[in-house]
Amino acid sequence: MILEETFTLNNGVAIPKLALGTWLVDDADVADAVRTAVEIGYRHVDTAQAYGNERGVGEGVRTCGVAREDLFVVSKVAAEHKTYEQAAAGIDDTLAKMGLDYLDMMIIHSPQPWMEVNQSDDRHEQGNIEAYRALEDALAAGKLRAIGVSNFQIDDLRNILDNCTVKPAVNQVLAHAGAVPFELARFCADNGILIEAYAPIAHGEAERIEGIADMAAKYGVSVAQLCIRYVLQLGMVALPKTANPVRMRENAAVDFEIEPADMNVLNATGGLSDYGDHSFFPVFGGKL
16 A cells, blocks of 8 residues: 555655645645545655645644654745755744654755746855755754755755765655656666655646546546556655545555556656646746
């Protein structure tokens, strides 16, 4: 059962392969979503300072009825925090908001502040080093069990690898059929960095990807299930986001195998020109 399966991070920590993503889930609603997901069997919950729902996620974690050590809870340093002091204060603020003594992992949300994504060539090399050093110190202090990054490209990763002490455990990136960054994934694999795939269902737009619906029908599964299974078979953590219990159960019902020939087809699938209502967000090509 996929909800019981884990990958092992480069520091030996086990991370569940399937997570509950919470982007765009309101703080007032997210505690119920977390409790429901845990009841279904999820043990990995992903949030971020930028989501504005850390308080609710923390409430859900604390009140779900499962021991804290049996859950894997992740948040992200705000993309705008590019000094050691900002990042360190933000880590402590996250723990206080969530009411938790530690997080299983915290990662830098983006190498660039969101307002600069798709608009600036500045990769904030020194700022990312400083933010990452704050993560390293929080790790050493026992506030975090693992640290990593998100939306980092190869040169961004080289900057961290060359100038910091602790190798990132993960790089959380946009990845779905038709939009897998294979060169980046190879670089991460070569350096022992696990890829986490957010928006594995292309934010609900995957059915518009050519051939996806037909392949899902071939396996007798939904488009969402096919897409989640695809990134899992690529060796990536899958991070579909939802607050809908029906979708949570559907997203976890992926204990089937995509044949190698069909994996090759999906690897060569063309992507999307837009992401519908979510196209405004920088990682989907938009500008804030």
